[in-house]
Amino acid sequence: MEDEQILRPTPNMRLKTILITLSWFANETVYLGLSYYGPSLGNDQYVSFFLSAAVELPSYLCCWYLMDTFGRRWPLSLSMILGGAACVVTVTIPDDATDETLILYLVSKALLSASFLIIYPFAGELYPTQVRGIGIGASSYIGGLGLIVIPFVTYLVRSSVLDSFYVRKVKTESESYENLDLLASSDGRNKEPQKLKTNKRDPEGNSIKRLVRQMSVMDTQRNVDGTMQLTHWI
Known part of the structure; x- marks a missing residue:
């Protein structure tokens, strides 16, 4: 009977599931988006990529101390709020301020890396033991849908599109x-x-050798000179 009462969808359990899933979705989406966009910042893409990865190490070390001292709720909330605020501030900075943009990016990446680390143990503690595996799996699955959207959102801001x-x-x-x-x-x-x-x-038009070499061809596009632009899938 106790298991049935725990598994029964109560308002408290529904609220916890919704909040955990939304937090999971936001953390995965923003974290992956910052990881994608990191090399395009700064003057050197290799240095920017290295700093983007290196800034996570002190963030994890500080996060462990803060979780043991202040719990999970406040570090998770503050890291998400401050990390999102740092991302918003970068919009107001001029385009030529590359160093300032990179610094704000690293701050937001460190904070959101901390929140991404906290969400795992925090979700496991909020879900009851009987439904912990199902709850974490469902929240992680729905949060992973943001991984499909974020590449399009990242490259949508570029003028080349x-x-x-x-x-x-x-x-x-x-x-x-x-x-x-x-x-x-x-x-x-x-x-x-x-x-x-x-x-x-044309002897090459029906050539078996040419067909084997091309395998699968889309001939709907043309080059500047009018010739067919062949797309080889294999």
Whole structure:
């Protein structure tokens, strides 16, 4: 009977599950996002990557002392709040302030690494013993969904994404105008069968060796000179 009462979904257990899952999701998402974005900061990507990894060691050492002294709740809450505030402050800094941005990044990485370390034992202590494995597994699984989203969020802030969309837009418009001119001209209907005939006479078109070498090809894209841009999957 006691096991059934513990496993019964009570409001207290639902609230704990929701809060633990949200904290787990936030910690995994932000921690992985900072790890991805670290090498792009500073003047040297190798130094930035090294500092991003090295700053976690003192964070873990301090975190162990704080957990034993003040418990789990306050260190987890303060580290998440201060780490998030450091991330927000970086938005207000000019783009040329690389050193200040790197320092704030390292501070936020250290704080969020500490909160990411605290969430594991804290979740195990909040869940009852009978449902501890199921609770931690469910929270970890839902929190891991942020690992799917964060790479897209990280690279979405780069201007190259917008530039690539603009280039593809211009290229698509130019190709659509060329297709309209081809359909509107009377020579287009006469030249198309000739291209097909030349392709049929091409000895490389039906070559088994070429098909084996290409394996799987997407020929929908074209290069600047008009030739097919082949994408080799194997």
